[in-house]
Amino acid sequence: MMNYEAVVIGTSMGGLEALRQLLAPLQRNFTLPIFIVQHRQATAEEYLTTFLNEHCVLAVKEAVSGEAIQAGTVYLAPADYHLLIEPNHTLSLSIDAKVNYCRPAIDVLFETAAEVYQTHLIGILLTGANHDGTAGLRKIKHHGGFTLVQQPSTAVAKIMPLTAIQAKVVDRVGTLAEIALFLNQLFPLKSS
């Protein structure tokens, strides 16, 4: 099996509920760090972290610049800041210009993560109503990582996953439950 080291997830419109459905089934022994960009209003700040923490056994927190990446932790890009992965496995934030009219932008997270984790990265794109994320998935594939997108017919907004599929940068398409199962199977429960 591939030796994965990290997961990046991008989503926009409809993302809150999709993230809940994806993260809730993850088991405690899931030890990869997960980085998430969800486009949202600056005012919804604290809510997303609190909400996801209530629905997920893994620790969910907002990313802090300079922070060392911990196993089994879910990091959210703060509203209005790009989230980047550093070559020395720390996080950094930037208020650089918007990309695809978005800050945080999914492409910025995916592209920097692709360079750091290369073949050991899983990139996941969920529901969304714009084109952010496709360039990022392309870069993940270019570096030998694995890419999944939500089945567009099950997404609140299809454009984001559909754009990626049309750009032929997707290894697997699945429902949220299937993607969660895929992630859990990376860490099979030890049978006694």
Next chain:
Amino acid sequence: MQQIEIEQIELNLLLEALYQRYGYDFRHYSQASIKRRLQYHLAKTPHTSISALIPEILYNEAACQALLFDISVTVTEMFRDAWVYLAIREKVIPLLRTYPFINVWHAGCATGEEVYSLAILLQEEGLSDRVRIYATDFNDVALQKAKTRIYPLKRMKEYSQSYQQAGGKSSLADYYHAHYDSVIMNESLQQNITFANHNLATDGSFGEMHLIFCRNVLIYFNQTLQNRALTLFRDSLCYNGFLCLGTKETLRFSEVEHEFNPFVESERIYQCKYQKPNGSIFNTGQ
């Protein structure tokens, strides 16, 4: 060796060249951001690799300036995070008022939007005649723009809203004149402002401050450089002086954490509790 690893070597060499030739120290910056911006810069040149930029920047100062401009993030806005300015107005100003004279330092002021925002606030609070604002950055192109006081008209609607949320007492339009698609900020705002080049990675303290703004600069620094800048702020602040960081920046885990008290923690406003050793280079006057 993989392409990525070779690129890392190229990046290290370029940063070393910038440092040795011009003293610009990007070696302790967030690498991911610099790398992304270098790709963008490279796309505008005939070169295809990062290392190809090295001879050019070594021999051509203008090329170096262009590169510096492209790799540093100077994105800024007026009254960014309006609630921070509201906290300054309601909680910090009443204390600053007790001083006969007030020194303010904007470190990493970029193109000046933040500086004029605070200047407006200070004017509304009636402190203009006893305040001096030092606005510094290490990017000369950005500083030049700041000095012109000229900004795009199309951003003003958004800025006006932020100004109101920041507790603005009149209308932002009272502080500028529109001309075609630009605005020029009132000259009176600039009277107390001194713009100067200052590098947080290499330069020292230049005066005793009552309030230091350093927002969205430390996020680009690694821990070493953050500690250097924060120590500089500690040494520059008077006892009980204020430090205002960006919304996603914190003193926690820094070397100077225990020399500050959170003042309005949610807005990242800290108060300096550091007693300078005797023989301080400043005459505190208090």
